[in-house]
Amino acid sequence: MVFKSLFRKPSTIQYMGGKLSLDNRVRGLLRYDPATCIDCKLCMRDCPTGAIRIVNNGTKTERDMHAYLDTGLCIFCGQCADSCSKNSLSCTSKADLSQLKHDDLTIEL
Ligand code: SF4
Ligand code: SF4
Numbered sequence: 001m002v003f004k005s006l007f008r009k010p011s012t013i014q015y016m017g018g019k020l021s022l023d024n025r026v027r028g029l030l031r032y033d034p035a036t037c038i039d040c041k042l043c044m045r046d047c048p049t050g051a052i053r054i055v056n057n058g059t060k061t062e063r064d065m066h067a068y069l070d071t072g073l074c075i076f077c078g079q080c081a082d083s084c085s086k087n088s089l090s091c092t093s094k095a096d097l098s099q100l101k102h103d104d105l106t107i108e109l
Contacts, residue, residue, distance in 0.1 A: 022093050024093045027077070029095070030081065030089050034088070037086060043084050048079065051074035052069050052080050068106055071099075
């Protein structure tokens with residue numbers, strides 16, 4: 001049994017040293033499209049952890065939209081993307097989001 005294991009492919013994946021390859025059904029980092037966002041903030045209201053923040057740095061008529069995600073709070077449930085009627089948010093399968101510093105966990109999407 002032990003001898004047979006020498007020739008078997010590993011069941012685990014090499015991570016940090018190698019590339020993380022996940023099924024594309026995995027819910028990972030969100031993608032944001034500021035061009036379609038109407039600043040309704042439904043995504044923020046429905047987020048169970050308060051991880052997402054939508055900010056308009058422009059005016060009501062000339063929007064300058066930005067989305068920020070606290071990857072330390074996000075549980076990657078996809079609720080914000082489901083709540084968005086404009087499909088401005090979607091889930092990607094990118095999941096290697098670890099950071100050394102706590103402040104770096106909040107990123108602009
Ligand atoms: S729900 Fe969609 S359209 Fe509304 S603020 Fe969030 S991303 Fe923008
Ligand atoms: S995926 Fe879930 S936890 Fe993360 S920002 Fe969207 S609603 Fe919030």
